[in-house]
Amino acid sequence: MDKKKSEFDKVFSAWDILVIAFGAMIGWGWVVSSGDWIQRGGVLGAMIGFALGGVMIFFVGLTYAELTAAMPQCGGEHVFSYKAMGPIGSFICTWAIVLGYVSVVCFEACALPTIITYIYPGFLKGYLYTVAGFDIYASWLAVAILVAIFMTIINILGAKTAAVLQTVLTVIIGGVGLLLIASSVITGDVANLEPQLFVGDSASTVIKSVFSVAVVTPFFFIGFDVIPQAAEEINVPLKKIGKIMIFSIVLAVVFYALIIFGVGYVMSPADIEISLSGSGLVTADAMAKAFNSSVMSKVLIVGGMCGIITSWNSFLIGGSRAMYSMAESYMIPRPFSKLHKKHKTPVNALLLIGGLSVAAPFLGRKMLVWIVDAGNFGCCLAYCMVAASFIILRTKAPEMARPYKVKHYKIVGAIAVLMSGFMVVMYMIPGSGSTLVVQEWAMVGGWSILGVVFCIGCKLKYKEKFASHIDVEVEELNTEPDAVTTTLEKALETVRSEKVEKEETPAIDFSYFLPVNIVFGSGKVKKAGELTKPYGKKALIVTGRSSAKKSGIYDKVKDSLEAAGLTTVLYDKVSQNPLTTTAEEGAAFAKENHCDVVVAIGGGSIMDCAKAIAFLSKNKGDISDYIYNRLRSDEALPLVLIPTTCGTGSEGNGFAVLTNPENGDKKSLRCNAIVAKVSIIDPECMMTMPKKVLASVAFDALCHNIEAYTSRIAQPFTDALSLYAIDLIAHNLVDVYNGTAGKEGWEKITLASTIGGMVINTAGVTLAHGMEHPASGLKNIVHGQGLAALTPVIIEASYKGNREKFSKIARIMGGMTAEDCSTKIRTLLKKLNLDCTLSDLGIKEEDIPWMAENCMKVSAAGVMNNPVVFSKEEIAEIYRKAL
CATH class of the missing domain: 1.20.1740.10 (Amino acid/polyamine transporter I)
Structure with missing residues (x-):
C-alpha cells in the first residue's frame, strides 16, 4: 500500500499533549x-x-x-x-x-x-x-x-x-x-x-x-x-x-x-x-x-x-x-x-x-x-x-x-x-x-x-x-524504545542471566559466485534469437501444456529463434511440481532430435524441468543420484530461460526442484552447469498471468528473499539484495495484483523475483521451503499456496532466532517489531486472497508424521539454515499449527 511522508513538523512533547488534553477538559x-x-x-x-x-x-x-x-x-x-x-x-x-x-x-x-x-x-x-x-x-x-x-x-x-x-x-x-x-x-x-x-x-x-x-x-x-x-x-x-x-x-x-x-x-x-x-x-x-x-x-x-x-x-x-x-x-x-x-x-x-x-x-x-x-x-x-x-x-x-x-x-x-x-x-x-x-x-x-x-x-x-486515503509513514522514533530504555533493559537482562558471555561481532568472511547473464527489460523477449544463437543451432523449446501458446509468447520466441537461423522443436508436457520422469522423457526427446540448446518459456516448474532436461541430455544415470550427490557432473546443454511468472526466480540460479513420483521426495538438483547462459526477463511476458497465479508466484518470490535474508548462511551481498527485493514486493505487489500499478509495478515485482532466485543460490532457503516441499510432493499442491499456509506459522516459531532481521522485514512491511512480522505476512496474504491453511489444501493430521520425516530427509539444508534449528518433533508440531 502506498504511503506518504507527513508534512507536519513533529513539535509536541509528552508534556505538550498532556496539557492540551487536560486543558481542553477542565x-x-x-x-x-x-x-x-x-x-x-x-x-x-x-x-x-x-x-x-x-x-x-x-x-x-x-x-x-x-x-x-x-x-x-x-x-x-x-x-x-x-x-x-x-x-x-x-x-x-x-x-x-x-x-x-x-x-x-x-x-x-x-x-x-x-x-x-x-x-x-x-x-x-x-x-x-x-x-x-x-x-x-x-x-x-x-x-x-x-x-x-x-x-x-x-x-x-x-x-x-x-x-x-x-x-x-x-x-x-x-x-x-x-x-x-x-x-x-x-x-x-x-x-x-x-x-x-x-x-x-x-x-x-x-x-x-x-x-x-x-x-x-x-x-x-x-x-x-x-x-x-x-x-x-x-x-x-x-x-x-x-x-x-x-x-x-x-x-x-x-x-x-x-x-x-x-x-x-x-x-x-x-x-x-x-x-x-x-x-x-x-x-x-x-x-x-x-x-x-x-x-x-x-x-x-x-x-x-x-x-x-x-x-x-x-x-x-x-x-x-x-x-x-x-x-x-x-x-x-x-x-x-x-x-x-x-x-x-x-x-x-x-x-x-x-x-x-x-x-x-x-x-x-x-x-x-x-x-x-x-x-x-x-x-x-x-x-x-x-x-x-x-x-x-x-x-x-x-x-x-x-x-x-x-x-x-x-x-x-x-x-x-x-x-x-x-x-x-x-x-x-x-x-x-x-x-x-x-x-x-x-x-x-x-x-x-x-x-x-x-x-x-x-x-x-x-x-x-x-x-x-493514503497512510502516513510511521517514523522510526515512534516505533522503537528510546536509548535509555533500551540500555536499561539490556543491563537488567545481563544482571538476570546466570551466564554472561562476551559477544563479539564476527569478522566478515564469505565467498560469492553466480555466473548468470541477465537481460532485463520490457520488449527484450524479441531478442531471444539473437541472444540464443551463440549457444547452438537447434533449440528444444520447453513449455507447459498451453499457457505460452495462448499468450502468444511461444510464437514470438519461435519466430525470433528461426529468424536468427535456429531450428526448433517443442516439448510441452511440463506441469506444476515437475516430475523426475518428465525430465527424463524430455531429455530423451532432446537427444532424439539432436538439440544443442534448451530454451524454456514459462514459470518455475517449466524452467526447473528445462534445467533437468539440459542436465540429463549430457549425463547418464538416475537423476536422483545427482540430486542426493551420489553422482556429480558439471555438464549440461546451454540454457536460455524466459520466465513468464514473477515468482520462482529459477532464471537467476542453478537449482531445479523436482518431485520423484515413486516416493514423493521433492528436492532440488543443484549445480552451476544449469545456471542459464542467458535469462531474458521481460516484464511484459508476466502481464498475462491470472491474478490467482500472480499471487502465488509473487509470494514465493517474497519467501525466497525473506528466507535468504534470515538464513544462517546469509552474507552481505545476499542481505543487501534481499532487503531491496522485499521492499519492492511489499510496496508494489498489492497494487500489481489489483491492477492499479502499471508497467512500473510489474517491472519492480519481476526484478524482485529474479533477485529472489539469485540470493537463494548463495544463501539457500530455510524452513518454509523445507517444510513446503514434502507437502506439495505428497499432495501436488500449488507451491505458493503451501508457502502461504506455512510461512506465518514458521516465522512465529523462528523470529527469536534473529530478532534484528525479522524486525527489519516487519518495518518494511508496515510493522514495528519482530513479533509483527508474521501478522504483516498474514495481512498481505489476505489482500492477495491467498490466506489458507494446510487443511484447506488437503493435508490431514495423519500426513504429518510422513511430512516431518520427509522434511528431515529432503530439506536437511533448509532445516539447518533456519534461524532456529528445530527437531523432527518440533517440525511436526509446526505442521499441526498450520493445519
Missing part, C-alpha cells in the same frame, strides 16, 4: 457548576458521580489510546472510522466531531468577555441590541473579537506556539485549583460536609442523586480526543501517546473531584445556596471565604478564564486538523488541506474556524449555548463511532500493529460503545436533563445538510479522488 465548568453538582448529589456523591463519569469516558479513552498509537495520523477519528467503516462512516464521524470542536471555539469567544463582567461589573459599555434575551454591548463584542483574532494568529504561528500558551495557562489553572484545595483544607470545617455528603434519605435516592451527577459529567471530559487529531505532530513514542491520553482523563477526574471536595469543605449548604442566588460562581465564593478576601475570588475567576483559553486553544487545534484530514481525502473542499509554508499549520482551516469565532459573538451567548449543546451531541456521536471502529478493527485487522494494546478488548469495546451510545441517547430522551431543544436540533440538522452538500459537491468535483 475549561470553565469547575468555576460555575460546582455548587450545582453538590446540590444534585452532595459532596461525596458528586465526587463519586465524577468518578463514575470518568469511568465511562475512561473506556472510550482506552479505545482512542489503542487506535491513536496504531494509526498516528492527522485527523484521528477520520482515519479510525475510515479503516473500520469506510468513506461514509468516516465522513459522518469526522463531520460530527468538527461540529463539536467548532461549537466550543465559538462558545468560548462569547464566554470570555462574559466572565470579565464578574470581575469588572462596569465593563459593559455601548448597548447595541438583544439576541434571544442576551444583551450585546460594544465593549463585550470588541473583547470577544480581539481575543478570537489573537487565538487564531497564535495557532497559525505554529503548533509549538499554541502548546507554549497552553502550558502557561494550564499551570495557572492548576495553581489556582491547588490554592483552593489547600486553603479549604486549612480553613474548612468537617461540619460543612456532614449535612451535604449525599443527597437523599434512602439508599435508592442517594444512588439516584449520584447518577444524576454522573449523567452530566461525561460532557465535561470532552477534549482528550484532541490528541489523535494532532498525532502527526507528536514527537513521542507511540505506546506513550496512549498512556498519556489515559492519564489526562484520570488527571481531569481527580481535579474535578478535589475541587468539589474543596468547595464542600469550606462552604456550608446555606453558603452554597446564597452563592447560587447571587453571583452563581460558587467556586469563586469558596475561594474568597477560604482566604477571607474578596480579591481571591477574582484570582480564581482569572484561573477560570485561563480554562476558557485552554479549551479554546485545544479545540482550535483539533478542529483544524479534523478539517485538514477531510480535505486531504477530498471529502470537503481541497483548499482546507493547505499547510502554512513556514509554520506547517492548516492555515485555511484555522482561518475558517477563527473567522467563525470572530462572527459568533454577534449572535449572543444564548445562541451559542444552543450551538455548543449541538456540538456536544456531535462529539458523543463520534465517540460512539470510534468505539465501534475499535471493535471492528480488532476483528477486521487483527494483525495491525498496536503499540498500545488494550487487554480484554471485547469488554472494553462493548462498554465504550454502550457508554458513548448512552450519552447520545441522553440528548434525545425528553426529561433526561440533556435533551436538545428545538433550536439545537435545528442546528444539528443544518450542520448535517451542510455535510451532505459538501459530500455530494466534492464527489461530483473530485470524482474518483473523493474519499481517497
Whole structure:
C-alpha cells in the first residue's frame, strides 16, 4: 500500500499533549457548576458521580489510546472510522466531531468577555441590541473579537506556539485549583460536609442523586480526543501517546473531584445556596471565604478564564486538523488541506474556524449555548463511532500493529460503545436533563445538510479522488524504545542471566559466485534469437501444456529463434511440481532430435524441468543420484530461460526442484552447469498471468528473499539484495495484483523475483521451503499456496532466532517489531486472497508424521539454515499449527 511522508513538523512533547488534553477538559465548568453538582448529589456523591463519569469516558479513552498509537495520523477519528467503516462512516464521524470542536471555539469567544463582567461589573459599555434575551454591548463584542483574532494568529504561528500558551495557562489553572484545595483544607470545617455528603434519605435516592451527577459529567471530559487529531505532530513514542491520553482523563477526574471536595469543605449548604442566588460562581465564593478576601475570588475567576483559553486553544487545534484530514481525502473542499509554508499549520482551516469565532459573538451567548449543546451531541456521536471502529478493527485487522494494546478488548469495546451510545441517547430522551431543544436540533440538522452538500459537491468535483486515503509513514522514533530504555533493559537482562558471555561481532568472511547473464527489460523477449544463437543451432523449446501458446509468447520466441537461423522443436508436457520422469522423457526427446540448446518459456516448474532436461541430455544415470550427490557432473546443454511468472526466480540460479513420483521426495538438483547462459526477463511476458497465479508466484518470490535474508548462511551481498527485493514486493505487489500499478509495478515485482532466485543460490532457503516441499510432493499442491499456509506459522516459531532481521522485514512491511512480522505476512496474504491453511489444501493430521520425516530427509539444508534449528518433533508440531 502506498504511503506518504507527513508534512507536519513533529513539535509536541509528552508534556505538550498532556496539557492540551487536560486543558481542553477542565475549561470553565469547575468555576460555575460546582455548587450545582453538590446540590444534585452532595459532596461525596458528586465526587463519586465524577468518578463514575470518568469511568465511562475512561473506556472510550482506552479505545482512542489503542487506535491513536496504531494509526498516528492527522485527523484521528477520520482515519479510525475510515479503516473500520469506510468513506461514509468516516465522513459522518469526522463531520460530527468538527461540529463539536467548532461549537466550543465559538462558545468560548462569547464566554470570555462574559466572565470579565464578574470581575469588572462596569465593563459593559455601548448597548447595541438583544439576541434571544442576551444583551450585546460594544465593549463585550470588541473583547470577544480581539481575543478570537489573537487565538487564531497564535495557532497559525505554529503548533509549538499554541502548546507554549497552553502550558502557561494550564499551570495557572492548576495553581489556582491547588490554592483552593489547600486553603479549604486549612480553613474548612468537617461540619460543612456532614449535612451535604449525599443527597437523599434512602439508599435508592442517594444512588439516584449520584447518577444524576454522573449523567452530566461525561460532557465535561470532552477534549482528550484532541490528541489523535494532532498525532502527526507528536514527537513521542507511540505506546506513550496512549498512556498519556489515559492519564489526562484520570488527571481531569481527580481535579474535578478535589475541587468539589474543596468547595464542600469550606462552604456550608446555606453558603452554597446564597452563592447560587447571587453571583452563581460558587467556586469563586469558596475561594474568597477560604482566604477571607474578596480579591481571591477574582484570582480564581482569572484561573477560570485561563480554562476558557485552554479549551479554546485545544479545540482550535483539533478542529483544524479534523478539517485538514477531510480535505486531504477530498471529502470537503481541497483548499482546507493547505499547510502554512513556514509554520506547517492548516492555515485555511484555522482561518475558517477563527473567522467563525470572530462572527459568533454577534449572535449572543444564548445562541451559542444552543450551538455548543449541538456540538456536544456531535462529539458523543463520534465517540460512539470510534468505539465501534475499535471493535471492528480488532476483528477486521487483527494483525495491525498496536503499540498500545488494550487487554480484554471485547469488554472494553462493548462498554465504550454502550457508554458513548448512552450519552447520545441522553440528548434525545425528553426529561433526561440533556435533551436538545428545538433550536439545537435545528442546528444539528443544518450542520448535517451542510455535510451532505459538501459530500455530494466534492464527489461530483473530485470524482474518483473523493474519499481517497493514503497512510502516513510511521517514523522510526515512534516505533522503537528510546536509548535509555533500551540500555536499561539490556543491563537488567545481563544482571538476570546466570551466564554472561562476551559477544563479539564476527569478522566478515564469505565467498560469492553466480555466473548468470541477465537481460532485463520490457520488449527484450524479441531478442531471444539473437541472444540464443551463440549457444547452438537447434533449440528444444520447453513449455507447459498451453499457457505460452495462448499468450502468444511461444510464437514470438519461435519466430525470433528461426529468424536468427535456429531450428526448433517443442516439448510441452511440463506441469506444476515437475516430475523426475518428465525430465527424463524430455531429455530423451532432446537427444532424439539432436538439440544443442534448451530454451524454456514459462514459470518455475517449466524452467526447473528445462534445467533437468539440459542436465540429463549430457549425463547418464538416475537423476536422483545427482540430486542426493551420489553422482556429480558439471555438464549440461546451454540454457536460455524466459520466465513468464514473477515468482520462482529459477532464471537467476542453478537449482531445479523436482518431485520423484515413486516416493514423493521433492528436492532440488543443484549445480552451476544449469545456471542459464542467458535469462531474458521481460516484464511484459508476466502481464498475462491470472491474478490467482500472480499471487502465488509473487509470494514465493517474497519467501525466497525473506528466507535468504534470515538464513544462517546469509552474507552481505545476499542481505543487501534481499532487503531491496522485499521492499519492492511489499510496496508494489498489492497494487500489481489489483491492477492499479502499471508497467512500473510489474517491472519492480519481476526484478524482485529474479533477485529472489539469485540470493537463494548463495544463501539457500530455510524452513518454509523445507517444510513446503514434502507437502506439495505428497499432495501436488500449488507451491505458493503451501508457502502461504506455512510461512506465518514458521516465522512465529523462528523470529527469536534473529530478532534484528525479522524486525527489519516487519518495518518494511508496515510493522514495528519482530513479533509483527508474521501478522504483516498474514495481512498481505489476505489482500492477495491467498490466506489458507494446510487443511484447506488437503493435508490431514495423519500426513504429518510422513511430512516431518520427509522434511528431515529432503530439506536437511533448509532445516539447518533456519534461524532456529528445530527437531523432527518440533517440525511436526509446526505442521499441526498450520493445519
